[in-house]
């Protein structure tokens with residue numbers, strides 16, 4: 005059985021009927037042919053005990069579901085952005101301003117992750133954009149399985165922009181691939197320059213870092229150059245963009261970055277997966 | 290707290306494997322946890338205790354094999370030992386390190402009656 009949603013062990017769940025394209029979460033858990041299962045007696049019986057060799061990566065399940073999501077996005081030219089930050093760095097505000105800046109120029113949907121309440125999804129829906137709220141309760145991150153179920157609920161169309169606001173947390177979400185096209189990490193100027201050093205894993209995985217609430221800089225002793233250096237030291241290749249959802253500074257460059265992602269979508273079919281990169285062995289030199 | 294969902298994923302694998310080989314009760318799980326995996330063993334242990342109730346692994350012991358963290362320093366161009374993913378190179382102090390080992394979170398074996 006699916007321990008997270010309890011939706012049965014049949015291994016198939018009918019996709020909802022949509023006018024656009026429908027995502028069918030094929031429940032790669034339970035009776036899953038793609039899961040290498042190989043419990044075999046491994047000898048060494050002590051008394052009545054029997055030992056079985058299993059050899060299964062536990063995070064492998066999330067990665068398999070993430071690959072399903074990724075393949076689906078790729079097939080339909082959907083750009084999925086996984087937005088990560090500490091609580092209160094300005095994710096929902098950025099989403100609202102982004103929706104207003106785009107002004108209906110492209111099809112959009114939002115998945116909102118929070119431990120409790122549907123407040124953020126309500127904020128997005130009030131702007132006329134379809135949004136699904138995922139409440140994780142005790143959970144501190146979104147996972148690929150929750151995204152798969154959210155995709156079944158959304159009305160999707162080819163070439164759309166899907167924005168996923170992850171749970172406010174700088175640790176766990178870094179571990180869970182959702183199948184996203186790109187990872188965007190928000191780092192607000194109120195958090196102190198050394199955040200990237202304290203939480204390097206999440207910053208290392210970022211394709212883009214947005215230095216948010218830049219309108220507050222005149223009131224703070226935040227050293228932008230220092231923060232940039234710290235960011236570069238943990239993530240030499242990611243892009244960095246100062247931005248204020250309040251004043252609008254940097255919004256044009258952020259919207260241009262999104263457009264570039266969409267233009268690149270067609271050419272990205274050969275890009276390696278995140279998990280593949282993370283476990284890649286350096287090839288000397 | 291992501292250990293709760295990790296414990297649930299672990300239990301799901303247990304149920305699958307136990308069903309397949311016709312085992313009713315698991316006594317011990319042998320799990321490899323890498324130093325760089327971001328998995329907290331004490332948190333996993335208590336989450337597992339709660340999440341395992343009513344499953345094939347209820348009351349089972351978690352036997353943890355800690356796997357050392359290793360990395361490749363791009364500056365020194367050699368393998369180095371790293372304790373956590375945030376650490377810099379023990380030799381040059383740089384932070385251009387690719388983790389190469391110690392990321393595992395793997396169910397290796399289980400023991401049944």
Ligand SMILES: Nc1nc2c(ncn2[C@@H]2O[C@H](COP(=O)(O)OP(=O)(O)O)[C@@H](O)[C@H]2O)c(=O)[nH]1
Nearest residue numbers: 091092093094095096097098217219248249250
């Ligand atoms: N001054 C300033 N405040 C902001 C900005 N963006 C968000 N905030 C404020 O920061 C707080 C948290 O924002 P929210 O978008 O809910 O953060 P989230 O938890 O990351 O979704 C709210 O009080 C916002 O009004 C900004 O660009 N400038």
Ligand SMILES: [Mg+2]
Nearest residue numbers: 095096124169
């Ligand atoms: Mg929010």
Ligand SMILES: [Zn+2]
Nearest residue numbers: 006009010011
């Ligand atoms: Zn499910």
Ligand SMILES: [Zn+2]
Nearest residue numbers: 362365378381
């Ligand atoms: Zn070095």
